[in-house]
Amino acid sequence: MDGPTRAKLALALIxxxxxxxxxWTGQDxxxxxxxxxxxxxxxxxxxxxxxxxxxxxxx
Numbered sequence: 001m002d003g004p005t006r007a008k009l010a011l012a013l014i015x016x017x018x019x020x021x022x023x024w025t026g027q028d029x030x031x032x033x034x035x036x037x038x039x040x041x042x043x044x045x046x047x048x049x050x051x052x053x054x055x056x057x058x059x
Contacts, residue, residue: 004048011041 001009009044013036 004044005050008044008048011037013046015046023028 015034018030018037019034022028022034
């Protein structure tokens with residue numbers, strides 16, 4: 001797993017945890033932070049798209 005993929009995954013997981021925490025505590029600002037982090041993860045998806053790896057293909 002390369003760096004951009006790890007960053008996307010980490011942002012999405014943190015966003016999920018913060019969103020769940022915001023639902024539990026009822027704090028709207030925390031929910032918006034989670035939505036912003038998830039939006040950043042989605043934007044990284046377009047900046048660093050997954051490319052097929054070049055290597056030894058076993059046909």
